[in-house]
Amino acid sequence: MMFRQVAATRIAAAGVVLALLPAMxxxxxxxxxxxxxxxxxxxxxxxxxxxxxxxxxxxxxEREVDPATERAVAARSPESAPGE
Incomplete structure (x- = not known):
């Protein structure tokens, strides 16, 4: 995010204002x-x-799923229970 950082867009806007100052x-x-x-x-x-x-x-x-996590979830699911 741009909060609590130096934002290039704000510096550019300030530069434009300074450049237009003589005309203004x-x-x-x-x-x-x-x-x-x-x-x-x-x-x-x-x-x-x-x-x-x-x-x-x-x-x-955040939506991307780690393959190891996906296998662990699949191993715990009831559909993959042994003996059925």
């Missing part, structure tokens, strides 16, 4: 506000997709 000084305040709002929404969408993808990857890894 000359633009009307509402235009600057719109640019910052669009940047913030884009940052949130990107981070949401990254977190969602990592959660899905972890879910897929």
């Amino acid at each position: 000084v000359r633009l009307p305040a509402l235009a600057v506000l719109l640019v910052l709002a669009v940047l913030l929404v884009a940052l949130n969408v990107v981070e949401h997709l990254r977190v969602e993808r990592r959660v899905a990857e972890r879910r897929d890894v």
Whole structure:
């Protein structure tokens, strides 16, 4: 996850804001506000997709079953009881 870590997406967004700063000084305040709002929404969408993808990857890894564990479960099941 990106929590309690340095996130490259946030550093990139901060870099974009710093790069646009000279232009923002000359633009009307509402235009600057719109640019910052669009940047913030884009940052949130990107981070949401990254977190969602990592959660899905972890879910897929947890679903994979170890073959040794699968054999142990099969050995304990009633269908495989000897004498039947």
